[in-house]
Amino acid sequence: MSIAIIVVAVVVLAAATALIVSRRRRGARALVSAPRAAMPTVLVDEIAQRPTLAEPADLSTRLGSSRGVFERVRSLAGATSLSAEQLDVVEEVLLRSDVGVATTAAVLNELREHGAPEGVAATVRRLLLASFVPERGVTYDASSGRVAVWLFVGVNGVGKTTTIGKLAQRLVDDGRSVVLAAGDTFRAAAADQLEEWARRSGADIVRAAEGADPGSVVHDALGRARARNADIVLADTAGRRANSTNLLDELSKVRRVADRDPGEVVETFMVLDATTGQNALSQAREFLAAASVTGIVLTKLDGTARGGIVVAIERELAIPVKFVGVGEGVGDLITFDPVAFVDSLLDA
C-alpha cells in the first residue's frame, strides 16, 4: 500500500514543482499594483468588550459595561423573529468564546428559523446545552481482578502532568491507592515533575530513564499496582501533535499495553487547554481515533479564555468534558457542569 502512495506522491510532487518552478522562471510584471496605502501595524487599539446575552436577573451587577447591548437584545426578547442586530450580538458572543464558525452558524440558523420564544439568552442557552452529551459519568473501577487505568493524552503544554498530579491528590483524598506511570519519557524532566506530584499527594510512582519506551513504563506501573494491590493507575504520556500518524500509533500502542491484563483502561482523558482555538476539534478527532478518548479535561479555565470549542467537540464528536481546571491549587480541578459552563459562556 505504501508503495502505491510513494508512486502517486512522487509523480505529483515532481510534476507540480517542475511546473511551478518553470513558470516562476519566466517572471514578468506584477499582476496587481502594490498596495496603495500601507497597512497599519496595529490593527486594533482597544480590545472590544465582549457583548453579553445574560438574563436580567443575572445582570444587575454587570449592567455598567454592557447595558447598551443588553437593551438591544432584550427589546425583542420572546419575538418570533430576531433583528439582524440581535443575531450579530449572538454571533459575536459565540465566536469570541471560540465556539467556532460551524457551531455558531448552526445556532444562528436555528434562531432565524424558529425565533427565540423563550428570549434570546434562554434560547441560545437551550441550544448550546443540547450540544452536550447526556451520559457524562466518570468510571473509577475496573472489572474484578483488574487494575483500573486512566490514560492521559494531549498535545504539548496543555497541562497533562499537572492534571494527573491534581487528580492523584483527589483520588488519594478519597481513600484510593494510586500509582502514577511517568509515561512521558520524551520531554526533559517530565518524570521529575510527576515525581514531585507523587511526593505531594502520597501516590506511588513508576518511572524510567528519558527516552525509554512509554509502554514499558505503563506495563511496570501495572505490575507495581498489582503487587501492592493498588486501585488505580494514572498514566502520563508525552505531549504530541495530533497530525502525526507515527506519534498517534505510538499512543495506540501505549493504550493497548495499558489495557492488557491486569490493566483495564476505564477512562482515556484528552487534556485540552482552554485557550485553544479551532484546532482543538481536530485534536479531539485524532486522539479519539488513536486512543478511544472517553472524556476531556479542560484546563486553564481560570484565565480569560472561555474554552467554547468544547461545545463543538461535544456536538460533533460526542466526547464529554469531565473535569475542568480553574486554578493552580490542588483543589482547583473540579467536575464539569455543562449548565455552569454555558452560563459562563453567555454571561460575563
Next chain:
Amino acid sequence: MFDALSERFERLGATLRSRGRLSDADLESALGEVRAALLDADVELGVVRAFLDAVRVRLSGEALSQSLSPGQQVIKAVHEQLVEVLGGSALKVTYSSRPPTVVLLAGLQGAGKTTAAAKLASWFKQQGRQPYLIAADLQRPAAVEQLRVLGSSIGVDVFSEQSTPLDVARRGVAEATRLGRDVVIIDTAGRLSIDDALMQEVRSISDATTPHYTFLVIDAVTGQDAVVTAKAFHETLELSGIIVTKLDYDARGGAVLSARGVVGRPVVFASTGEKIADFDLFHPERMASRILGMGDVLTLIEQAERTMDQSVVADSAGRMLSGTFTLDDFLAQLNQVRKMGSLGGLMKLMPGVTKEMRSAANNVDEGELNKVEAIIRSMTARERTDPSIIDGSRRTRIAKGSGTTVSAVNQLLKQFGEMRKMMRQMGAGGASLPGGMGRMASMAARASAARNEPVPDGFEALRAGMSAGQSARAGTGSKNKKKKGGRVTPPKQR
C-alpha cells in the same frame, strides 16, 4: 476539515467571473468568505474586522485583472495584505555594544517558553554568539531541570539557583557578564495574563535586567484569547517581538495575526517542531498562506529551486504528458524529490492535499523508498522502458533481486501503470497540467478505493490548491502564463 479558502472561492467564482469590475456586492460576498476563513483560522473577531476594513478600502473599485479571476484577485489582495501586516516593520536582531545582549521570554503556561529558550540559544550559537541561559521559572516543578537537560544537549550553560526569580535573573546576568557571554536568555514562569502578582514579578525581572529584547512566546493553536494575552503582556513589558510555537501542528495559526494586530510588534521567530533545530526566523508569506489555508507553496518552491535538477524534472514532466514516461523517469523524479526532503514533509507543503493523503505520505519511511528504488534498479533497461513485458517469471526475478516480494513489485507496476495511463489521457485531452492532475487524482482515488486503500483522494483538491498557489506566488512579482480562470497551459511537448 475546513475548506481551504481557494475552494470556497471556486464555488463563488461563477458569480464573480466575467464582469469588468468588482461591484460592491461582489466584494462583500467575497470578503464574507475571507471572513469565515480567517475566523476558522482563529483570527480574533476584532482583528478580522479591522483587517477586512483595510482590505475593503484597497479593493473597492479596483479594476479587474485580465489574468486572474475576480475570486483569485481578492485572495491575492488579501494574501498581500496579510503578508504586509505579518511582516511589516520586521525586527533585525542586533547585539548590544556592551554585552551581554539580554533577551527576556514571557508567555502563558504551556506556550513552550522553556523549549523556545533552548532553541533560541541554539540559534544564537549558530550565529556565532556565546549564549547563556537563565532558568527563572521556579513555578513549574522541574522546569529548571528541563532547561538544564536541554542546555546540556546544545552545549549551552544554564544558570539556576534556589532563590527568587528576580534574584536568579539578576545574578544570572551578572554571571554571564563575568563569564564573558554575549547573549543571555531568561526563561520565566508561565502566567495567566490576569494574575497581577505574577505579572508584577515578570515586570520586576524586566526592570532589574533591562532586556534588549522582550519576546512574547505564543502558541499557534491559541484561539480568540490571543489578543487579550498579547495586549496584557505588551502593557506590562513593552514587547519587542513575538515568537510563535507549535507551527508543526495543523492549526492555521490565526493567533499570530491576532497578536501582531494588537501589539503592532513583529513576529520574529517560529518554532516548527520538537527538535532543537526546528526553529528559525519567521516567514510572513508562509504564515499568510497558512492562515488562508493555501499550503506552503513558497517553501516548496524554495526547496525545489535549491535542490532540484531542473532539466531532469522538466524533461520527465514533459514525457509524462506525452505518454512516454518510463520507470527511468520515475526513478529520476524519485531521487529529485528525495533530495528535497521527506515525502511527508513535502506533501504538507503542497496546497490542496487532504489530511488523509498527508498522513499516508507522512508514514512512508526511508526504507520503503529504498525498496521502491531497489525494485526499479533490479529491472533491465528494456523492462524499465516498457514495463508491459514484465511477466510472472520476470516479476519473481525482480522481487528476488531487490529483496522484496512479488506483491510489492506488482503494486509498483500497477500504480505506475495507472499513473501513466492518466497522464497520457491528460496529454491527449490537451488538459492543463493542474486541471489534469485533479482528474488524475480522482482516478487514482477511484482505483485505490477499489483496493480499499486510503491513497490519493487528496489530489481531488489539487487543482484548487494550484490556483491558490498561483495567487500566493504572485506576491513575489512573477507573472504566470495562464488563461482566464486560472488554468495553466501545459508545456508544449507534442
